[in-house]
Amino acid sequence: MDVLSSPLNAHCPVAHALEVLGQKWTFLILREAMQGRTRFADFRSIGVPSEVLTTRLSALVEANILTKRDYQDVGKRTRAEYVLTDVGRDAAVILGALGAWGLQHCEGTRPQPKWVDGETGSAATVGFIVDGEPIDARRVELVSV
DSSP states (O other), X not given: OOGGGSTTTTTOHHHHHHHHHOSXXXXXXXXXXXXXXXXXXXXXXXXXXXXXXXXXXXXXXXXXXXXXXXXXXXXSOOEEEEEEOHHHHTTHHHXXXXXXXXXXXXXXXXXXXXXBOTTTOOBOOOOEEETTEEEOGGGOOOOOO
16 A cells, blocks of 8 residues: 555655655665765665665656766766755755664664765754754654644
8 A cells, every 4th residue: 555545644744755765775875875976886885686776766866866867987888877966965864863863772883974064074963953952852742733
């Protein structure tokens, strides 16, 4: 059953986001793309099976998260690379939040590449802000509007 066919999910932004991003391997592919990787072999190195990777990349292109463009190394055949779009870049906050949660709550995790301001190099964090000030996530409630 399609997650969006349920009346409770039909207009839910979380359900819609999961429809696009909720498949296994998708966030790891995005993590690699955020680090500047663009080629099939780059994404393949994370352990995703080739046929699954092909499907995920196609879905990300269809959702305008990645754009597909051709490149050709000297003396080689033309191949495709996959580059983040602005829509894909906007997913950085989701990856940042998942990573922060994983570091805090999942045994065996350790710091990975950190998020930084591309202009200043200052460390960036993800969190809830109220009136310009960060607040503890445990204070936040989700309410229906």
